[in-house]
Amino acid sequence: MRTFLAISNVMRTDGEFSLKDIPGTSGRADVIARSVTSAFLTSHGIRADVELYVVCLGPPDPPKTIRFIGSELKHLNPDERTTASLLQKALRTDPGGSWTVSTPGIQVKRSGLEVLDNLPKPFFLLSEDGGPFRPEGGTYVLGDHRGLTEEQMASMDSAGAERISLGPVSLHTDQCIVLIHNGLDTV
Amino acid sequence: MRTFLAISNVMRTDGEFSLKDIPGTSGRADVIARSVTSAFLTSHGIRADVELYVVCLGPPDPPKTIRFIGSELKHLNPDERTTASLLQKALRTDPGGSWTVSTPGIQVKRSGLEVLDNLPKPFFLLSEDGGPFRPEGGTYVLGDHRGLTEEQMASMDSAGAERISLGPVSLHTDQCIVLIHNGLDTV
Numbered sequence: 001m002r003t004f005l006a007i008s009n010v011m012r013t014d015g016e017f018s019l020k021d022i023p024g025t026s027g028r029a030d031v032i033a034r035s036v037t038s039a040f041l042t043s044h045g046i047r048a049d050v051e052l053y054v055v056c057l058g059p060p061d062p063p064k065t066i067r068f069i070g071s072e073l074k075h076l077n078p079d080e081r082t083t084a085s086l087l088q089k090a091l092r093t094d095p096g097g098s099w100t101v102s103t104p105g106i107q108v109k110r111s112g113l114e115v116l117d118n119l120p121k122p123f124f125l126l127s128e129d130g131g132p133f134r135p136e137g138g139t140y141v142l143g144d145h146r147g148l149t150e151e152q153m154a155s156m157d158s159a160g161a162e163r164i165s166l167g168p169v170s171l172h173t174d175q176c177i178v179l180i181h182n183g184l185d186t187v
Numbered sequence: 188m189r190t191f192l193a194i195s196n197v198m199r200t201d202g203e204f205s206l207k208d209i210p211g212t213s214g215r216a217d218v219i220a221r222s223v224t225s226a227f228l229t230s231h232g233i234r235a236d237v238e239l240y241v242v243c244l245g246p247p248d249p250p251k252t253i254r255f256i257g258s259e260l261k262h263l264n265p266d267e268r269t270t271a272s273l274l275q276k277a278l279r280t281d282p283g284g285s286w287t288v289s290t291p292g293i294q295v296k297r298s299g300l301e302v303l304d305n306l307p308k309p310f311f312l313l314s315e316d317g318g319p320f321r322p323e324g325g326t327y328v329l330g331d332h333r334g335l336t337e338e339q340m341a342s343m344d345s346a347g348a349e350r351i352s353l354g355p356v357s358l359h360t361d362q363c364i365v366l367i368h369n370g371l372d373t374v
Contacts, residue, residue: 020207021268022266022268023264023266023269030265030266030267031265034265038362041359042356042357042358042359043332043356043357043358043359044357077210078210078217078218078221078359079209079210079217079267080217080266080267080268081208081209081267081268082210145230166369167369167372167373168372168373169229169230169368169369169372170229170230170231171229171230171365171369172228172229172230172265175225175365178358178362178365178366179365179366179369181356182353182354182356182358182366185354185355185356186354186355
């Protein structure tokens with residue numbers, strides 16, 4: 001199993017955005033949509049051995065966590081708009097204290113970063129100042145285009161996350177996920 | 188300089204598609220849009236040392252080649268729709284026998300695969316049956332989601348292209364570009 005956790009501090013948490021202008025109306029759900037497709041799609045299908053948690057802390061209704069389960073996902077298309085529509089459905093689903101299915105393979109829960117407590121260790125935090133990436137199991141934690149807040153960085157440190165970097169160039173969240181997968185694929 | 192060439196056999200070559208349904212109306216301009224953003228965008232800007240050639244062989248007006256020049260590109264956003272709009276503008280520009288600018292850093296020309304004659308050698312063709320990737324200069328040639336035709340594979344062989352593979356999992360064009368960049372970044 002490969003586990004990713006992406007933290008979004010800005011994506012709207014009520015799903016009230018326009019699919020005709022995703023970057024301009026959603027708090028950049030496009031960033032998260034691309035991370036979802038990077039996490040699951042290969043040329044010929046869906047990676048069944050992956051789970052992705054998106055911790056949504058943006059306005060107006062945080063926190064919510066959306067969970068994507070590779071083995072249960074259906075109809076995940078590579079284009080941004082289709083995936084943003086799935087995010088929208090999840091954010092419009094009433095989140096309970098336990099996981100509630102919005103569409104097949106996608107669930108939502110009223111939870112913030114504490115969701116990490118139940119994820120596989122060790123934790124790796126993608127960070128420009130991190131050490132080298134050694135492909136191994138655990139949970140890979142990534143920020144969105146704005147990165148983590150200082151408080152979130154501190155809580156990741158407290159959780160024992162090891163900071164890792166994928167190279168000298170700072171990349172987008174979805175690009176980092178592609179590189180982690182490739183590292184794990186070629187171990 | 189890093190040079191990529193992507194071959195699309197299906198994207199509409201007249202630019203007559205709807206930005207509201209890119210995958211459904213454009214012959215998958217979304218695939219090419221994602222390849223453009225992978226080729227040029229990092230977390231903090233545009234890779235100035237990159238050129239991308241998209242050889243467009245789809246209906247109804249082939250061949251056309253669109254050239255993206257990193258050092259001249261402006262306003263490249265990471266979302267698919269904005270980039271598809273730039274592709275649309277290029278495909279609606281009358282292509283001459285020499286490069287014609289459609290928007291800053293983007294040019295179009297009436298040319299097919301023969302554009303390769305002027306690109307830096309050696310040529311590397313991404314292929315599932317290829318040998319290992321050794322990061323080095325030259326031109327990296329990729330297909331779209333449908334891959335190359337047998338005839339195109341043969342002409343790449345004739346051009347002396349070395350077939351390379353990035354790992355055991357077959358990936359999308361944009362994902363391959365991310366991996367090639369990272370390989371070159373970390374040499």
